[in-house]
Amino acid sequence: MEETIALDVLIYPNEIRIVTPEDIREWELEAASQLSIPTARLFVALYPYNPAAMSPNPETAAEELPFVPGQIIKVFGDQDCDGFYHGESGGLSGYVPSNMVAEVPVDDEYLKQLLVQQGFLPMENTGASDLDLSLTDAANTPDDVVVRRMVANFDYDPWESSPNIDSEVELSFHAGDVIYVFGNVDEDGFYHGDLHGRQGLVPSNFLDALPWN
Missing domain, CATH: 2.30.30.40 (SH3 Domains)
Structure with missing residues (x-):
């Protein structure tokens, strides 16, 4: 019994040739480039x-x-x-x-x-x-500043609990709030953080690291 082999061919005005693996890769790249990936x-x-x-x-x-x-x-x-x-x-x-x-x-x-x-x-x-x-x-946060995601373990009200005189520069928050902190902790044990768009100092001993994944 004869074995039949199927071949793809390209037909040009002046020639007919068998499709090569290079032709297939070129078509795949062209098709991929035309795909519209929604942004x-x-x-x-x-x-x-x-x-x-x-x-x-x-x-x-x-x-x-x-x-x-x-x-x-x-x-x-x-x-x-x-x-x-x-x-x-x-x-x-x-x-x-x-x-x-x-x-x-x-x-x-x-x-x-x-x-x-x-x-x-x-x-x-x-x-x-x-x-x-x-x-x-x-x-405008500098590219080299490390941003960490942290979670509050306790409620914090600067007006009641802050050891600093200028407590108005600190954030108040509740246990369970997710706070994004920028850079390292300062000499007083505070991070600069962001909570729902509000920015200020947050005490590091009230927070735990929260992995991104």
């Missing part, structure tokens, strides 16, 4: 949103993402014809109404990751200029 953008929720009670599309409310003011949402692609983005936050994914969120203007990938880990922005007010300002200080 994640960061948005912040301006208002509370409960799809079950507030969605304009009750039949698809279960596919929408609930959120609270200040919550960071990763968005992929542009909004659809109904004015919804597709996003994810807090381990959930779903549709997000564009009129309830605002884009956070940040391009630095490390800062994006930091904001996603933090999960929230301070929302004393919702003006876009204030969002820009709240990100400026974080974006």
